[in-house]
Amino acid sequence: MALLKKETRPVEALAVARSIEEFDLxxxxxxxxxxxxxxxxxxxxAPNAVEQLDLDIVDVLIxxxxxxDENALEPFETVIAAGKQRGIAVLLVVDEVSPTTMHRLxxxxxxxxAPYPMAEGILAETLSRMRERPATPQAGGGNGAGxxxxxxxxxxxxxxVGATTFAVNLAWEMAQAPRKVDRKVCxxxxxxxxxxxxxYLDLARREATMQLLAEPxxxxxxxxxxxxxxxKNKMSVLTAPPEAVPYEIIEGPDVQQILDVAAATHDFVIVDMPGSLVGWSSVVLERAETYFTVMEIDIRSAQNMLRFLRALKAEDLPIEKLQYVLNRAPSGMGSGKSRVKRMAxxxxxxxxxxxPDGGKAVPNSxxxxxxxxETxxxxxxxKEIRKVARSLVELADQQKAARV
Known part of the structure; x- marks a missing residue:
């Protein structure tokens, strides 16, 4: 009787290391x-192993x-080049290497x-993002308009005052597009x-953000x-870096570049701004379609709004782009409405x-x-933020129709 051969599954992922046993996690x-x-x-x-991979099955080269390994990177570069030559996605896993090494690879x-060791779920999240990533546009327009x-x-x-809550929920509401509508939100x-x-979105703060800021x-x-x-496969998010960094780590041209790329690859780019006015704040305002300024009906907000408006006027910045958002606005026709009118x-x-005031559901969310x-x-x-999102989508659709 012939011996039955044990079936082996095709290789979907190939991991290459000097010693893979040292990457037990x-x-x-x-x-x-x-x-x-x-x-x-x-x-x-590795070069021979990469050559043997079935391109119809393989998912990633790690x-x-x-x-x-930093003193001998050439073999790693050879493996990466071999994978890219065959059109295989390459994921770099790094264990305490320098920014220069990471940049080179x-x-x-x-x-x-991804950094090693990885937090739970990071590998799956990274692989999912790599599978679903659209082709990135080439500088200067490439083969089509952004x-x-x-x-x-x-x-x-x-x-x-609720600015981040407004930004997060506005972005998410705009990302809720019908299945046949190709709408991308960042x-x-x-x-x-x-x-x-x-x-607010239960996402890990990624080291990639720090790399982006620190290595221009x-x-x-x-x-x-x-x-x-x-x-949730619907919205791109560029998080803040894992550690607090000086705002001066980036300058106006850096911010302009990030916004340009985001706008070229997405239909809507919502930007949660720092509370401080920094050197590149004017760059964001100049680039904006409209600039939401969130406040409450209190003296602190009123005084800060006056300072903010004076700063913009002093620099001759486009104050007409501002949209004034009153959060936790009083309801009804009583004294609250009169107070809103007087403050304005x-x-x-x-x-x-x-x-309106969303109550305890907001901090719980x-x-x-x-x-x-979702909560x-x-x-x-x-409901009110959803109305704002829909009005912005309608405005964008009208602008697109006018350009056709």
């Missing part, structure tokens, strides 16, 4: 992601690099990177020190798109958006790391 992640369908190779055997062709997305910054004139957290977009020479279109996380008159403005539509769909604040 990566092995566990690969076993979970590709049970029985991944293989490993040493640096010497190249794992440690700090002690990413420029060598790696599509994405999306020319609408840039919509959100600025809170005082802490706690949310950027430019509060580089204490931004909480990642918290490697900040091309691909690097900016790669640094974005994906929320004293500031010389007109409130464009009046948001933030703590759960989910938009209001409290009938909430009054959620």
């Amino acid at each position: 990566l092995i566990e992640d690969l076993d979970a992601e590709y049970p029985g369908a991944w293989s490993s190779a040493t640096l010497d055997g 190249v794992a690099v440690q700090q002690e 990413v420029r060598g062709g790696a599509d994405d990177f 999306r020319n997305g609408m840039v919509l910054p959100v600025y809170g004139v005082a802490g706690g 949310l950027i957290d430019f509060d580089l020190q204490f931004g909480s977009v990642a918290t 020479e490697g900040r091309d279109t691909a690097a900016i798109v790669d640094a974005m996380a994906t929320y 008159e004293s500031l010389g403005i007109e409130y464009n958006v009046m948001l 933030c703590d759960q790391g989910a938009p209001l539509s 409290s769909g009938s909430n009054a604040l959620r």
